[in-house]
Amino acid sequence: MEKHEVVVIRGSRKIKRVFCNECAEPVALVALDEAVRISGIGSRAIYRLIEKEQIHFTETPERGALICPATLLRQVWKEQDC
Ligand SMILES: [Zn+2]
Numbered sequence: 001m002e003k004h005e006v007v008v009i010r011g012s013r014k015i016k017r018v019f020c021n022e023c024a025e026p027v028a029l030v031a032l033d034e035a036v037r038i039s040g041i042g043s044r045a046i047y048r049l050i051e052k053e054q055i056h057f058t059e060t061p062e063r064g065a066l067i068c069p070a071t072l073l074r075q076v077w078k079e080q081d082c
Pocket of ligand 1: 020021022023027056068070071
């Protein structure tokens with residue numbers, strides 16, 4: 001069991017990229033904290049966009065919620081224009 005945990009920690013830097021299924025181009029999905037950092041909006045605002053289905057998002061058993069940064073940034077820029 002302990003050995004397994006070490007492997008997980010060492011391997012965590014080499015996370016396999018997950019690409020957005022809905023984008024025409026390959027867009028690497030990002031975790032929620034990364035999405036907060038690149039968009040500058042709070043995690044609650046991001047969840048609101050997910051609920052309204054305005055951004056692409058997928059859920060993985062290993063990494064939880066993953067967000068499509070392409071659609072996220074599009075929504076952020078749209079809100080700033082208004
Ligand atoms: Zn997408």
